[in-house]
Amino acid sequence: MAKRTKTSGGKRPERDAKTKGRISSLADAVVTRANSGREPAIEIPTRARSNTIWNKKRGILEMGSATQERQLFNLNQARQFMQTLLHASTINDLIDAAKTSSLRGVFYKAKHTVAGTKENTFDEQDESDTILEDLEVALGSLREELHVFAENRGSMVGNITLVDKGDEIDCRRMGSGGYALPSIVEPDVIEFRKCDAKFVLHVEKGTVWNRFNEDRFWEKHGCILTHGAGQPPRGCRRLLQRLHTELKLPIICLLDCDPWGHYIYSVIKQGSISLAFESSRLAIPEARFLGIRAKDFVACKLSDAVKISLTDTDIKRAKEIAAYPWFAGHKGWQKEIDLLLTNGFKMEVESLITKDISYVTETYVPERLKARDWLE
């Protein structure tokens, strides 16, 4: 696979200069404000439900125009203000060195003890990750523009060949492990080459994905098979979106029959609140939900053994999801969630194994696909 091709990296220095300029102006603003005796503050678009707008026309969640000032002289914000500038400086260094770093690397690079105290600049990586997302929106730069990437998560296999940083990868020949999905899958990193898949089947977890890969489902049905290890990370979602928009492949999801599965579908389809600013790159409004469906317990004649009782949290969550604007007006989804609640139990994709080891790959999915029995 070591056939190297040139990437469209020519834009890089230009893009980096732009990012650096934005970081500089952030720092300059602090100096200007300090000199004029005003309070240093960073304007950050609000990443909260209140500032998330459901764009019905486009079918995606978008970030509103509300912004928040992150102030230095505010007891609740001072620490975050410091962290934001620390990360700005870290990213500045990364760009200068023309290197990228993992989220964890960035966390460690900025983590140290505040001079004269026992306090750490960052205690947890979560803190650091959130600040990076803040910076993304504040600078209006994408994560890859900040030279930061997340861990690889999720796998892909199927009828497609692509080029990753110059290396050609044939996803038909990935063995049992599949192609690990990197966190940055922008066209300058990954280019699609030969694709003879007719659709993408996205499953929730690696275990289910393994079943499908072992049964060579993608080969038989001419598709691409992906999973996102639960809630799919940005890299996975972006890749699905590119496959959908650039190669016009329908995205079909096979997720658990529980509020969590529904939520994953919702995120793939409309985007999430915390990453609403990226929705236009991530959301796939046309994504389809194949199953597992609440009706399947009866339809597939499953045994009682597959039932997992809904917890109070599940019930609450299900009701919340039913009230999402994009589900609220959707009869199919209202029925689906109603039935889930009436059933009082959830079902995992793996539960189909009670019928037969390959029931899901040989019977369930092909039948549903044929019958075009899915929710949209």
Place this chain on the structure above:
Amino acid sequence: MGRMDAALIEMPERKPAKPSKRRASAEDLAQKQREISVSEFFAKNRHLLGFDSPRKALLTAVKEAVDNSLDACEEAGILPSITVVIEDLQPGRPASARSGRYRVTVVDNGPGIVRKQVENIFGRLLYGSKFHRLKMSRGQQGIGISAAGMYGLITTGQPMVIHTKPGAKAKAHHIELAMNTRTNRAEVTLDRETDDFPPSRLLASSSAAKNLGAAGELFAEGEFTTGTSVSIELEGRYQRGRGSVDEFLELTAIANPHGRFVFVPPSRESEAEDEQLELEQELPSKRRRRGAEADAEGEGHAPQADRSAKAGAKRGEGDGDGADERDGAAGSGIAAVTTELLGATIFPRAVGELPAETREIQPHPRGIELGTLLQMLKEYEAAEKGSLYAFLQERFCRISAASAASICKVVGVTSRTRISAVDTTLAEAIYREFQNARFPSPPTDCLSPIGVRQMLAGMLKGVRAEFYAASSREPAIYRGRPFQIEAAIAFGGDLPADEPARVIRFANRVPLLFQQSACSSFRGVVETSWRNYDLQQPRGSLPVGPIVIMLHVASVWVPFTSESKEAIADYDEIRKEMKLALMECGRKLGGYLRKRSRMRREGERRDVFERYIGEIVRAVHAINGTNEKQLFERLKQQAKRRTAIADQVLDEDGKVKKEEDPSALEGVIIVGETAPPPPPEIEAPSTRTRAAGRGTRSNAPASKSKPGATGSKSPPSRGGKAGTRGAGASTRAAAGDSPGSSASPGFRRFKRAADEQASLF
């Protein structure tokens, strides 16, 4: 003491038992029926006057004498200086004995007593100047001191010893008298002139007295140019704690900041009755003290003075520095704080002016009863033979000529109707009209409130706290009698944080020590909603927190619930005023607590900002290469400006803060929490600041000598020169003419607080 009426006294001694069998004829009985003198009655009913237990008897004797002394001094316009000495006359008796023989001596610097009145004042019950007038004073009936003398006579057989010096140049009289309870008259057993005033015997009465005398604290030259000294020997019991002589004097000193009090307690304390079996569980320090006492008792045959001297030696050496603390009012630069010195307690004078003189008033028409009206009519008839119209105007306050005429008209007589023509029916009509007609409120110059500043000074010297507030209500009326409520609170400092508030109650400046829950002021405190002021308060109880609440009722006639004058009757008007006064104090406290937490918050804020500024500057420099130093300074400046409230603490190094709006917090003292450490040499083990928090029980005398022995008590500082250096100046500047303010040696909660400073505004 008891408000007596004639019926009580004229009760027949015995009633015929069973009517079934005739045992005696009316004539037989008549022979046995005779008048009972007041003295006889009270001799049998001593509990009515507060002599129901030995411990209370000792307290009552002190209280009566001190009340008399204060009244006398104030009427004569003299700043009171009162010394109380209690001598243990049976030092050999075991400490666990239920009671013992004591001699109580109270010396004042009052005007003295004219020789011929001595027998009447000290030897007769119900003889006095205060009963017949409507004027605010401590005593009311003229029972107290003579009853104490009578109690002494009954229990010990010893006469009362009186020294009185009515003029600076005059010789003093030394009189000993015993009351004849049959006749309610005194019998003089000794009467001579002497130069020995104050009685020099007292200076040698105990080692504490000796040391005090040597230090110039007891009977200093010129302090007692006139005055009276009363000594009573009685059966009593000396034990500290609630309801003790110590507590009484402590509270008296708070309510009478213009007085100086010195208390020389007996050389030892009786064991607490409920502690008799707890010897094994005692703290080591206490056991050591007991041991020391046992040693002393081993030499039981030794003369008392020697024994005391030995005990005194154990207690630590006097260092002669005490003179500096003598008198706050003398402006010697010493703040007035209660101190224990050389085994005695000194309550210094905190303000230099006497309470305003009160005027006697005529009764208000609303405030009298029908019987009183009839009596007044009778007296007027006998004296003046005037018209009803004139009588109404002359014998009542607030009846103008117009309202007198209107009353006459309503009851159907003319303005010329003579008093002799007024019969009971007419009197009743007048009485009814008194209730219906509208009169102005009685004049209030008969009241002498303590005053906001004086209360603050009093609290400051007696209670170790961090915040003080006081308020004085306008005079109000209950049943036609003017009264005035004052309240003060002390908060924080060394006061116990998780106990119910301590309520200290006063009526006409006299502390009320018993029957708290029956008292109107207690209900006033409970009904006030302290939660509004950031304090905890379980439903229907006292607030919980480090707080002392003081309530003072001043009135020409304080409505007590009983003859023993221990609790104030629950009149709605009085309780309402109490709540209003407490609310005013509470608001000040709430404001202070909120401000304090704001200051803390701001301080924390600044810490946070300053911590992060360094990091921010480095990051900004790394990005755009800005001048690090300049940016750092700019941001630091801004942090300082934005947390300016915290500066009040940080910049002035723990000095007392002036409020941004002092007028909003009138009647408030705040004692700074942080202060520079005192020079170590000012700590002297023989002096101790008395904290009036609670449980004076821990102030065991012998523990004073060993600062280490009591463990929890921090080593005291002398409260003198060094301890108050800062305070003296700042306080006087702020308080104007009041030298009374705080020095606070030995705040253990305040790490370095011997040099704390206070201001009044």
